[in-house]
Amino acid sequence: MVTTDEKGPLTAKKKSVIIRSCDGDEFLVSESAAVLSTSLKKILEEKEDRLIHLSDIDNKTLAMVIAYLSTHADDGLSDDLKRSFDQEFVSGKEFDVLKYLVLATDTLQVTCLCYTVAKKMADIMKNKLVEWVRREFDIQNDYTPEAEAEIRRLDAWAWDDRQLEDD
Amino acid sequence: MEKTKPCPSTKRLKQNPPSVDRLSRLPDAVLCQILSFLPTKLSVATSILAKRWRFLWTHVPTLDFDGENHNIINRVIMLHKVQGLTTFRLCYMDKCDDYEFETWITTAIARNVQNLDIGLNYQFMLPRCLFTCKTLVNLTLFNCVGIPSSGAVSLPSLKKLHLYFVRYQVDEAIPHLLSGCPVLDELIIEGIVDKDLLQDGVSKHISAEMLTSLIEADIYFDYYKNDGESDDYFQSVVKFIDSLRNVKYLKLSSGMELEPGGDFGGPESIRRFDNLTKLELAIDWLFLTRFLKSADNLEVLIISEVDGYLRYNWMKPKQVPTCLLSHLRMVRIDQFWCTKYEFKLVRYLLKNSKVLKRMEIYSPNNEAKFDTLQKISLFQRGSETCELAFY
Structure with a gap:
């Protein structure tokens, strides 16, 4: 499946890497895009093999990260265009999708994307209720009612308006 | 009001089986990010979520008090x-x-702060250690004293370095501060450069050497009109602008009115701005002529709104400026009010700009x-x- 850019030796052919998601699908990525991820860069420096298997990242998420890496590796795009790509990249995405993304960018060490996604998640979290955050982050409240009451008493100022209130 | 749905995790488990366990435990570093x-108030509020979150906020690398x-x-x-x-x-x-x-400030500095942003209602004295902080990359001060x-x-x-309404005892303070900033590339000073300072202070004390690292400058000059003094003031403004000779992006704003044919010190003494690629002017159009020449x-020229009479000073250059022949593309x-001065300018730019790609005109x-x-x-x-866009 990876034969599309085999050309004659005179063509300045870009080196490619194959990245396999945990679902088993493979993605062909230019090396210049792959090395924007610090983790992939390290792997490529250490091994000859051009196939990288990522056991933690699913298809959907990996496809998004690769779209980001390829855009940012494109020298033909101005910084302004890349910035607006970043904005569109996270806009409208559900919190759930962003969670997988932020985790993948952390694993792959794509600092800029991790930053952008984390910021978007923070923006969504503002003005949300405690229960919403617990649900979205799969958090089990393991406080005793007494312990929770004490925290609320100690830092009462943190809940003195509508942000992150209980419902 | 949001309510917990019954068992939301079952659905997720089906969709993305491999990472659901990891997801329920996003690493602390990611959560802190x-x-x-x-x-900070919201960050502290997350301590109520669960035991793991009790002191997570104490590891978040920012403090933001409002x-x-x-x-x-x-x-x-x-x-x-x-x-x-x-x-x-x-x-x-x-x-x-x-x-x-x-x-507070000393503690932030001891913790190697990189971005410091202080806005006050009452003026407090800034500690001296702020001015020898090795880690500081961005500094914004609003209504502080003690430079x-x-x-x-x-x-x-x-x-x-952004200074808004920052006060100091003597005129030498700002130049002294700038002399200790060898890699400064953006300076905003607002609300403090009064006439006396500009005449006697900045232009005299901020020498060109101090501002040559600046690559982005956004300057607003206040407007004074005292008979007999306006020319001195104008000269000190020109001198100050000249000291910014390495800027790449320059924005100048002022309601200051210049004498027609105002004196920039003769064509020989006009300072060249060879690095300047983007210029935004909300100032007497006499400056426009001057910058086109120098x-x-x-590459990019933005002409923002100024009072009507400040447009009268547009004079077409005697020779077509080099930038029009080879670089100006946008x-x-x-604010195009359809006056004859504006038409004259547009006609001149369209006719003489040889590589212009786009002209945008916004008319109210x-x-x-x-x-x-x-x-x-x-x-x-x-x-x-060249394409023409009219809004």
Whole structure:
């Protein structure tokens, strides 16, 4: 499946890497895009093999990260265009999708994307209720009612308006 | 109101089986990264979520206070554990003891703060150690006092310096501060450069050497009109602008009115702006003529709104400026009122700009829009590929 850019030796052919998601699908990525991820860069420096298997990242998420890496590796795009790509990249995405993304960018060490996604998640979290955050982050409240009451008493100022209130 | 759905995790489990376990435990570092974009108040509020979150906020690399009282600030700073503080923002509207304020800033510096943003309602004295902070990259001060005019100033990493309504005792303070900022590339000073300072202080004390690292400058000059003094004032403004000779992006704003044919010191003494690629002017159009002559590599020109009479000073250069022949590719005119001066300018730019790609004109004058567009679209164009956008 990876034969599309085999050309004659005179063509300045870009080196490619194959990245396999945990679902088993493979993605062909230019090396210049792959090395924007610090983790992939390290792997490529250490091994000859051009196939990288990522056991933690699913298809959907990996496809998004690769779209980001390829855009940012494109020298033909101005910084302004890349910035607006970043904005569109996270806009409208559900919190759930962003969670997988932020985790993948952390694993792959794509600092800029991790930053952008984390910021978007923070923006969504503002003005949300405690229960919403617990649900979205799969958090089990393991406080005793007494312990929770004490925290609320100690830092009462943190809940003195509508942000992150209980419902 | 949001309510918990029954068993939401079952659905997720089916969709993405491999990482659901990991997801329920996003690493602390990732959570802290997310929390770092929240105001500290919200970050602290997450301590109610579960035991794991109780003190997570104390590891978030930013502190962002907006209106909290001094007791809260003291508590948070004492509990906070991060040694590499990326951002410390303090928007503080109350009074407190000077030593408290000093302690907050000193603590931030001891924690290697990179971005410091202080806005106050009452003026507190800035601690001296602020001006020898090695880690500081961005510094924004609003309504502070205490910029030293002597003694050690060393901000070796400082790139952006924004001063809004910052007061100091003597004129030498700002030049002294700038002399300790070797890699500064953005300077905003607002609300302090009064006439006396500009005449006697800045132009005399801020020598060109001090501002040559600046690559981005946004300057607003206040407007004074005292008979007999306006020319001196104008000369000091020109001198100051000349000291910015390495800027790449320059924005100049002022309601200051110049004498027609105002004296820039003769063509020989006009300072060249060879690095300037983007220029935004909201100032007497006399400056426009002047910059077209001296900025050979100008690519983007934005002409923002100024009072009507400040447009009368547009004079077409005797020779077609180099930038029009080889570099200028984009012109935007923000407030086109359809006066003859404006038409003259547009006609000149369209005719003589040989590589212009786009001209954007925004006109608030709705009634005359169509006629104006028709008129302009008939102007001769020096660049065949130039497109005209009219809004």
